[in-house]
Amino acid sequence: MSHDIRTPMTSVVGYLSLLDEARDMPEEQRRRYTHIALDKAQRLDALVDEFFDITRFNLSNVPLEVGPVDVSLLIVQMVEEFHPQLAHGNTVQLHMPDALTITADAEKLARVFNNLMKNAIAYSERGSVIEIRGGVDGDVARIAISDHGRTIPARKLDMLFDKFYRLDASRSS
Numbered sequence: 070m071s072h073d074i075r076t077p078m079t080s081v082v083g084y085l086s087l088l089d090e091a092r093d094m095p096e097e098q099r100r101r102y103t104h105i106a107l108d109k110a111q112r113l114d115a116l117v118d119e120f121f122d123i124t125r126f127n128l129s130n131v132p133l134e135v136g137p138v139d140v141s142l143l144i145v146q147m148v149e150e151f152h153p154q155l156a157h158g159n160t161v162q163l164h165m166p167d168a169l170t171i172t173a174d175a176e177k178l179a180r181v182f183n184n185l186m187k188n189a190i191a192y193s194e195r196g197s198v199i200e201i202r203g204g205v206d207g208d209v210a211r212i213a214i215s216d217h218g219r220t221i222p223a224r225k226l227d228m229l230f231d232k233f234y235r236l237d238a239s240r241s242s
Contacts, residue, residue: 073180073184074116074117074120075187076180076183076184077109077110077112077113077116078113079153079154079187080105080106080109080150080151080153083152083153084102084103084105084109084153085106086153087102087153088103105149109150134174134175134176135172135173136173136174136175137170137171138172138173138175138178139169139170140169140170140178140203141165141166141167141169142168143175143178143179143182144163144165144182144201144212145165147183147186148163151190154190155190157195158195158196159196159197159199159216160198160199161198161200161201162199162200162201163201164200165202165203165204166203166204166205169203169204169210186199189214189215189216189218192216192218192219193216193217193218197218199215199216200213200214200215200216201213201214
C-alpha cells in the first residue's frame with residue numbers, strides 16, 4: 070500500500086516542483102502539469118479511502134470494477150506521469166500497439182503498472198533504458214516492463230509475491 074501511495078505523491082511533488090522552478094514555463098505546459106498534479110492528488114485521496122476500506126475488510130473481498138481498458142493508452146499516460154522521475158536519467162522505450170483493449174479493472178491495473186514502473190526507475194542503472202512491450206498472443210494480452218538493474222537471485226524469485234517481502238533490507242528504508 071505504501072507503494073501505491075508514494076507513486077501519486079511522488080508525481081504531485083515532482084510536477085509541483087517543476088512548476089515552482091520553471092517560472093517562465095509556457096502556459097499550456099503549466100496547465101498540463103497542474104492538471105496532472107491535481108489528478109494525482111485526487112488519486113491519492115481515493116487511495117487513502119481505499120486503504121481504510123482494506124483495513125476494514127479482508128483483502129480478497131476488494132470489489133473489482135471490470136470493463137474495457139485501452140492498455141496502450143493507460144501505459145502512455147503512466148509514462149507521462151513519471152516524467153519528473155525520468156528526467157533524472159532514465160528513458161522509456163514503448164513498443165505497444167496503437168490500441169490494446171482488454172477487460173479489466175482499470176484502477177487496479179494502473180496500480181500494478183505504476184508499481185512496476187516505480188521499481189524499474191528506482192532499481193535500474195542510472196541513464197539506462199526502461200522498455201515497455203505489449204501485444205496480443207492469441208486471446209492473451211501480454212505487457213512486459215523491463216529495466217537494467219541488479220539481477221534478483223534465483224533462490225529469491227519464488228518469494229517476490231509474498232506479502233510484505235523485500236529483496237533486501239536496504240529496500241525497506
